[in-house]
Amino acid sequence: MTMGMVVLVLLIALAFTYINGFHDTANSIATVVATKVLTPGQAVLMAAVTNLVGALWGTAVAVTIAKGLIDIHVVDVGPQLLVCALLSAIAWNLLTWWLGLPSSSSHALVGGLVGAAVAGAGNNFAAVIWAAGSWWSGSGVIPKVIVPMVVSPLMGFVLGFALMGALYALFSWLSNRTGFLKRFGRTPFVNALFGKAQIVSAAAMGVSHGMNDAQKSMGIIALALAGATSAGQFDHLPNWLHFLRITSDASHPFAVPVWVTVVCALTMAAGTAGGGWRIIKTLGHKMVKLHPINGFAAEGSSAAVILFASSLGIPVSTTHNVSASIMGVGAAKRFNAIRWTVVERMVWSWILTLPVTALLAYALVRLAQGWG
Numbered sequence: 001m002t003m004g005m006v007v008l009v010l011l012i013a014l015a016f017t018y019i020n021g022f023h024d025t026a027n028s029i030a031t032v033v034a035t036k037v038l039t040p041g042q043a044v045l046m047a048a049v050t051n052l053v054g055a056l057w058g059t060a061v062a063v064t065i066a067k068g069l070i071d072i073h074v075v076d077v078g079p080q081l082l083v084c085a086l087l088s089a090i091a092w093n094l095l096t097w098w099l100g101l102p103s104s105s106s107h108a109l110v111g112g113l114v115g116a117a118v119a120g121a122g123n124n125f126a127a128v129i130w131a132a133g134s135w136w137s138g139s140g141v142i143p144k145v146i147v148p149m150v151v152s153p154l155m156g157f158v159l160g161f162a163l164m165g166a167l168y169a170l171f172s173w174l175s176n177r178t179g180f181l182k183r184f185g186r187t188p189f190v191n192a193l194f195g196k197a198q199i200v201s202a203a204a205m206g207v208s209h210g211m212n213d214a215q216k217s218m219g220i221i222a223l224a225l226a227g228a229t230s231a232g233q234f235d236h237l238p239n240w241l242h243f244l245r246i247t248s249d250a251s252h253p254f255a256v257p258v259w260v261t262v263v264c265a266l267t268m269a270a271g272t273a274g275g276g277w278r279i280i281k282t283l284g285h286k287m288v289k290l291h292p293i294n295g296f297a298a299e300g301s302s303a304a305v306i307l308f309a310s311s312l313g314i315p316v317s318t319t320h321n322v323s324a325s326i327m328g329v330g331a332a333k334r335f336n337a338i339r340w341t342v343v344e345r346m347v348w349s350w351i352l353t354l355p356v357t358a359l360l361a362y363a364l365v366r367l368a369q370g371w372g
Contacts, residue, residue: 005079021271031295048269054210060313065219085112088361104317115358119365153324159301160328201299208306
């Protein structure tokens with residue numbers, strides 16, 4: 001791995017992080033903007049701060065991305081593979097962003113990594129997927145990605161539905177017994193109360209997003225730096241550049257440097273400011289009409305799911321969980337409150353993300369091998 005290739009991987013990884021910012025962080029602040037609790041500028045500023053807090057709060061997901069999905073004994077995850085995986089994820093993210101579809105940057109990256117690894121391993125698909133660890137050990141793509149991809153949105157939907165239903169029941173009970181809140185959900189009192197509560201839930205959403213999504217780029221960058229260190233590319237660096245070295249062996253467990261964490265979090269925040277409105281519009285306006293109480297329920301339930309997954313080092317999709325939670329909240333209001341044609345388009349983007357990015361990364365690696 002040459003120094004030039006290391007720099008290329010770092011730049012493309014940061015580009016992916018920036019795109020992740022306006023693609024996925026937009027999902028985390030969509031409800032608080034749609035309910036007019038915060039302006040887009042205020043929401044972006046809060047997202048920047050809370051993303052940074054979340055990104056600094058452990059690196060379990062980054063370690064999973066760097067070490068837990070692909071068996072490095074089967075395939076050399078060098079810069080060529082990393083670049084192709086990142087380019088595949090970036091292309092898909094830009095396409096879905098342009099269409100206003102909240103697809104998953106997480107699964108786009110995982111799909112890119114798997115497709116690139118299969119090509120790099122000479123089509124040894126089973127070894128690439130399974131040799132990273134068995135189902136029972138909890139490593140590999142199936143238990144770390146595929147199962148959570150299905151389970152976490154279901155949890156978000158159920159929690160959103162349950163929390164919204166509980167709030168409806170509570171205020172209905174209060175209204176019947178006290179005679180106030182007759183126009184529940186639209187009164188100034190309820191909107192003001194949950195407008196304040198939604199700031200807390202939106203902050204929790206930002207922290208959870210930083211704990212999960214920001215760490216994926218951190219894992220890629222750390223993997224590239226560790227590879228360059230082990231290849232001896234950093235042996236002759238001046239002292240002031242020694243922060244680039246990442247040593248990983250029996251006496252030095254794999255760790256993500258703090259500077260990588262901070263740079264990724266700040267880059268993601270900059271991306272949020274750069275163009276997230278398309279997806280905010282889909283989630284906050286097109287799928288179901290939201291009031292502050294609905295935004296609080298959706299953000300609270302999705303944040304709970306993502307924080308739980310992050311603590312286990314599982315890379316889940318902020319997009320899927322926020323969207324599913326909004327669906328659950330809308331269904332609790334009434335089933336036909338959800339615009340199911342919009343949901344159908346979103347689900348198709350979810351289904352296609354992994355295979356499309358995997359095939360694209362596979363093709364890019366093969367093309368690069370042909371040129372080499």
